[in-house]
Amino acid sequence: MADEVVLLGTWASMFGMRVRIALAEKGVKYEYKEENLRNKSPLLLQMNPIHKKIPVLIHNGKPICESAIIVQYIDEVWNDKAPILPSDPYERAQARFWVDYIDKKVNDTWRKMWLSTGEEHETWKKEFISVFKQLEEALGDKPFYGGDTFGFVDLGLIPFYTWFYTFETYGNFKMEAECPKLVAWAKRCLQREAVSKTLPDEKKVYDHVGLKKAFES
Numbered sequence: 001m002a003d004e005v006v007l008l009g010t011w012a013s014m015f016g017m018r019v020r021i022a023l024a025e026k027g028v029k030y031e032y033k034e035e036n037l038r039n040k041s042p043l044l045l046q047m048n049p050i051h052k053k054i055p056v057l058i059h060n061g062k063p064i065c066e067s068a069i070i071v072q073y074i075d076e077v078w079n080d081k082a083p084i085l086p087s088d089p090y091e092r093a094q095a096r097f098w099v100d101y102i103d104k105k106v107n108d109t110w111r112k113m114w115l116s117t118g119e120e121h122e123t124w125k126k127e128f129i130s131v132f133k134q135l136e137e138a139l140g141d142k143p144f145y146g147g148d149t150f151g152f153v154d155l156g157l158i159p160f161y162t163w164f165y166t167f168e169t170y171g172n173f174k175m176e177a178e179c180p181k182l183v184a185w186a187k188r189c190l191q192r193e194a195v196s197k198t199l200p201d202e203k204k205v206y207d208h209v210g211l212k213k214a215f216e217s
Contacts, residue, residue: 005030005059008043009033012200014159015067015159018155019067022155025084056070096152112128113125129179133178135182144188162199165203
């Protein structure tokens with residue numbers, strides 16, 4: 001019996017992009033369902049009744065929620081090709097640490113910068129840039145966070161690259177000037193078909209965020 005795989009997401013969500021990249025890396029066929037988060041589908045509410053958020057992976061009728069958890073699940077279930085997490089326990093723990101750091105710091109700090117003005121905006125802008133500088137330091141001189149191979153942290157962070165133009169425009173800074181090694185890393189990741197075919201156009205993301213801010217303000 002073939003696996004039945006369904007992904008609930010939204011096209012601009014960096015968290016949904018993580019799951020799509022992981023599925024592409026593994027060569028898993030799936031059905032994608034675009035959600036409208038202003039009018040959530042009965043399926044989403046049924047499959048994620050606690051948080052009512054995307055992404056949700058539905059594997060043979062069973063839901064898995066939270067993008068980092070979904071990616072680890074994908075790596076464990078489809079373990080015959082393209083390993084995502086390191087095999088070494090210490091390296092695996094470190095990879096999980098940095099993805100947790102990304103999840104706790106990047107989106108929260110971005111929203112505070114995005115929704116603030118004046119001195120508060122400048123404060124959050126400095127904090128936001130410092131988060132990426134920390135991530136650049138963690139990368140060091142390695143081609144990827146996984147060393148010579150594209151791995152869990154790379155997959156966890158690269159979807160944010162398609163948001164860099166939006167971050168720069170709202171923050172009035174240039175990521176390449178602030179974190180050149182990180183931008184070079186992102187361009188290496190884009191050479192992977194699973195990444196380049198998943199990430200949407202950065203200007204389309206920016207237009208989407210502008211409409212969202214107008215709606216929320």
